[in-house]
Amino acid sequence: MSISTSWRTAAITAGAIALAAGAAQAQDKEIVIGLQCDRTGPTQIVGTVLCPGYHDYINLVNSKGGVEGYKIKAIEIDHEYKVPPAMEAHERFKKDGAVLEGVYGTPQIAALTKKLEEDKILGTSPGFGTAAAADGKRYPYIFPIAASYWSQGAAAVDFAKRQLGGSLKGKKIAYIYFDNPAGKEPIAVIEDLAKIEGFEMRTFAVPSPGVEMAAQVLDITGRFKPDFVIAHLFGRAPSVSIKEFKGKGYPLSKVVSLVWGSSEADIQAAGGYGVAEGYHTMQFAGVGSDFQVIKDINAMYKAQGKSPPKEQETSVYYNRGLMIAALHVEAIRNAVKAKGGAKPTSEDVKNGMEALKDFTLGGMVPPITVTPEDHEGGGWVQVWTVKGGKLVKDGEWFQAYRDVIKKHLQAIN
């Protein structure tokens, strides 16, 4: 016991010295943001692309003189999708004076919910975490700022309705999902919509890690024979589902995937665009490189004598990184403006985030409007379809069944 503790002290002291030596003093004209990432864990397929996108946007803002005269410093911590390091990351951000935190991962945002509120630092959870976090009164410091799983589920039903000629009466919809809390979350909303719209809905669970779903897909295509399929899968599972549906001869033009089964990487892993022709993907940020902001970033790289980052090839996740960074920066901009140019506190930035209105970043971001009541920003999504070797936009930003979502939000209070 005595031996252990002295060893422990030594280790802690060593760590403390190492940090003290490197800790830069926060400057007056610098605003710190914390970003949690998963570049090395089970969801690295997202993190290795999303986080470089985030940094690219911050660098772009800084290269243009920063936000209202303030430089942005983004500290990134890779938590490997583990929960305890998320708490360590939060404490580190707090120590370095971060005004907001980009959290990554459903278990991580759950574990930090209480601490963020106690420390009065806002955390964003774009596209994951509990749908209830849309309620700003209940979770004042959690900001999904992108469509929750409820909104995504509702939007998928709306999309199916349009694809099936405007009515779902008597139709059959299959919901195939990853058997975890995130996968199960939309079920309640879709079940509700089944009653309202008069369609038959059946759920098919895919157990973790989701690389084996022949039985479920056979059940769907051979027995249930649905008119439309909503898929909500993560990691390697989406690509497997594309292959299985293709293999069973089910038309992929009748499948829509929620936001985490929607990247170029999933399509490539399934065997390429030829295999996935017709597959519908749901997005909360724009897809492709045809946006002014990406041109600006490439110009910035060119000015430094570098070629554009290869991460841009997976534009779905790269653009999401840009979107998250852009919303963070806009919240800070609002906060600085509201304080008349003074350095904002985390509380000011929270108010700045709640003042976001119709910010679109040249079409890459939906017309998000965040209010103190609605931290989700409206639940906007876009559907992009695999067509002729690339993802093609299938209509504009839309939101669906907001009254049903509102009813569910009220029901949990």
Added chain:
Amino acid sequence: MLHRESGVFKTSYAADMALYPLPIARWTVAAVILLFAVVLPLTVHEYYLSIVNLVLIAIVGALGLNILVGYTGQISVGHAAFMSVGAYTAANLAVHLHLPFWVTLPAGGLMAALIGGIVGIPSLRIKGLYLAIATLAGQLIIEWIINHTPAISGGAQASIEVPRPVFMGRQIKTQGQLYYFLLFFAVLATLATLNLVRSRIGRAFVAIRDQDIAAEIIGINIFRYKLLSFAISSFYAGVCGVLYTYYFGIANYEAFQIGVSIDYLAMIIIGGLGSVLGTIFGAIFVTMLPIVLRLTMEPLGGLFFDAGELSSIIASTRLILFGCLIIFFLVVEPEGLNRLWRNIRNYFRVWPFSY
């Protein structure tokens, strides 16, 4: 540790069994207690306390696993599942019955002990890798049950928010307050383990580990002690899960998946199987090494790269270094950090002579 005895002058069994045979050892213990109870929390920034807090929780869980794997020789890869059993038991009691932490904490431990005893039943017939697979099944079954039973998990999100623990009318919520809360239980768990392993039960565990047939012949009830080992180990895991729950303010089974079980196995293997001190070394090593590596790489790498590039480099390099260091330490001393520490100590005991 820093002292050496000049001979053996023990005249009674009590003196022989004492945890700290020399007065100077007791003073060292007192100094260390002073350091951790007073000096550290008063001098160190809250951030470093948050790291120590993670280590303290890990120590409780790793001690439990070492009782089972290190002392009794039964492999388990279902340790994290028992943590989630403790976590959800405590969370449900705290939220639905408004019970304070000093009730929910042992209750979570006891429930985990019960489930652990049941999952341990296969150990009566199978050993080694076969038992590992049986406990793996336990891990997956428990995860599945929690995920699919809203009565336990509290709904589709499978997470229950718990209020902060209250001690003497005050909420324990800052890292400093949580530090004392966790330190108390980590010390309690360490003392309990130190005493358990030198008791009749502990010696029975070791006998079973060394040769279970021989243990049975000398009169140890294998049935009873194997299940007892699973139950005690799971009790620690349950308490560890409750501590996580109070630390984060939420019970969520996704924080206790199979990867966590592997992390805890790594802790006790790196630290040293069948050693309390080694468990503590291992918990420190596995929890703190990634953090320390990052903290040292940040200022160094900051000289050459910009923030975005640096993040990418650190994330990958840290993983490589972490793996290399584990291999390095295990090659240098396969019996773990504890043995390494003892070798160094023994060398300096007789220094400057070689023996």
